[in-house]
Amino acid sequence: MKPFDVAVIGGGLAGLIAANDLAGAGKRVVLLEKGNRLGGRAATNEKNGAFFNLGGHAIYKLGELHAALQEFGIGLEGGSPPTSGFAIWKNKAYTLPGDPIKLLASKLLSWSGKMELGRIMLTLGKIDTASLTSRSLREWAEKEIRDPMVRHFFYALGRTGTYTHDPDHQLAGPALKQIQRSLQGGVFYADGGWQTIADRLRERAVRLGAAVLSGTKAEEIKHDGCVRGLALGGGETLQVGHVLAAMSPADICRLVRGAEHTALGRWHDEARPAVAACLDLCLKRLPSANRHFAIGIDQPVFFTNHSRVAKLTSNGTIVVHLIKYNGIGGTDPKADERLLEQTMDLLHPGWREETVARQYLPNMAVVHDYPHIGRTDRTPGPAVPEIRGLYAAGDWASHGELLADAAAASGRRAAALIVKDLAEAGRSERLESVFA
Missing domain, CATH: 1.10.405 (Guanine Nucleotide Dissociation Inhibitor; domain 1)
Structure with a gap:
């Protein structure tokens, strides 16, 4: 395998955005994704002509992801939903x-x-x-x-x-x-689901010179206090001195020997993942034509008709999304599914007869961490202080951003720091050659 300046592990939004910035800066970058397709939780599944995201996805128009896509010249089709809707209180729907x-x-x-x-x-x-x-x-x-x-x-x-x-x-x-x-800028729903975002980020990174390898698993980040290489599945070792792990804290820790003695261990131990139960439905029609949006007041639920402003089917059917935001701790997937179905019963009686496809994700990871009380590092990453040449990014590596905006911002922070560190290393090498 040819030499690279940087290896990016993880083909989700953070890794894809970082690869774009690194390749755009003229760096030789390879992105490794263990799955057969890129996107991570930005992937989209197709069922009976419906495009289902992995839970409800919205781009915040004043956020870092939207800004990055605009800077990259990646245009998206879709639309922004109106904010009018309903509030659910004690199993009754009231005008919001x-x-x-x-x-x-x-x-x-x-x-x-x-x-x-x-x-x-x-x-x-x-x-x-x-x-x-x-x-x-x-x-x-x-x-x-x-x-x-x-x-x-x-x-x-x-x-x-x-x-x-x-x-x-x-x-x-x-x-x-x-x-x-949310209130000032609103959100945007993308035609075709979020897979379109991942695919266009990949296409741009490749055009800029990045190598993108799906189905390639990283086994270990080799280091002795400095990154010395990346062990891949099949026994191959990639010689690289800078690695960006765009993964969850748990996944990074599994790749790094002695991670528990570094900031990685602290980031992992202090993380509070946010999890949700998500129900996506493809309907022949919306039973209650004027009910496109509802927010739970006494129950942590939310309903939205994505098809009101975005094209998410190939045959004119309608995709709606429901979510139950789960707190920290255990939950009952069956009870969560019943609650989401009961929410549909309230808002759209007769919805079962209109359903042509459904997707239920009982324990969908929303983010692997978020800014919270008790976190030692308020701004984790991008550098791992104890291992030179190792960087981290992802929705959990937030410096105040949330959700996909945290993934985008952390990927860009990591890429900028890597470009800076490579430039400094290059200057040091040139000085050494002059005085050698």
């Missing part, structure tokens, strides 16, 4: 108080609650989220929001924006920033 008129007419809130919710919605965008470095989302909400029902509504916004149900540990700053992005 998303504008002043609907707020005043809402039966969910008392008069004082309506006034407080109006105040919160007006001031949310002005909050300096960077100053909230140590408070949990619940600490912030309990202090700033007096009305219990308004707090319920706020927590529902937080779950929906962050895909995480852990207000006691989530840092308030990043969570509030994500809510701001």
Whole structure:
């Protein structure tokens, strides 16, 4: 195998974006993906003509992923859904108080609650989220929001924006920033599912000179305090001095001898993965034609009709998505599936007769970690301090970003640092040759 400057392990969004930046900087980069297709959790499955993502996926239009795709010149077809919809409270659907008129007419809130919710919605965008470095989302909400029902509504916004149900540990700053992005910029649903994003990132990286190898498994990152190579399946060793592991902390630790004595072990031990139960349905028609969006207030559930603005079928059918945001700890997959089906019963009676395909993912990993109370390193990565030449990226390596934006931002941070380190190494080698 020809020599490379950098090996990227993992063909998800973080790895693909990093490979694009590295190849764009003129570096010889190889991306290794153990699976037969790229994308990771950005992959898309096709069933009976429907394109199902691995759980609900939305691009935040003010986020780092959207910015990277624009910079790369990767255009996507699709659309942004309206914010009007329904709120679910005690198994009843109420019109969501998303504008002043609907707020005043809402039966969910008392008069004082309506006034407080109006105040919160007006001031949310002005909050300096960077100053909230140590408070949990619940600490912030309990202090700033007096009305219990308004707090319920706020927590529902937080779950929906962050895909995480852990207000006691989530840092308030990043969570509030994500809510701001959601309300100010909205989200985008992509035609054909997120596989289109992964495929276009791969195509661009290859055009720039990157080697992309699917079905290639990394077995061990060789090191003696410095990266010395990468052992691959089949006994082959790739001679490379810089490795970017765009993987979960657990997966990186399995590849690195003595990882428990490095920052990798700490990142792994302190991680709080967010998990969700996801139900995707392909329907011949939407039973209740005006119900495209619903947010659970007393249950951590969410419903959206992706086909309202994006093309996700090849035959005119409709793809809808439901999610139950699970907290930390165990859950009952069957009970979660029943809850999601009951949510459909409430919103769209008769949906079973319209179903032509379904996909249920009982324990879908949303992110492998997120900014939370008790994390020693508020900004993990990209460098692994104890092993020169080793870098880490992924949705967990957040410096305040969340979800796919964390994956994109961490991949770009790692690539920028690798380019800088390679330049410094090159200068050192030239100086050594001059004075040799």
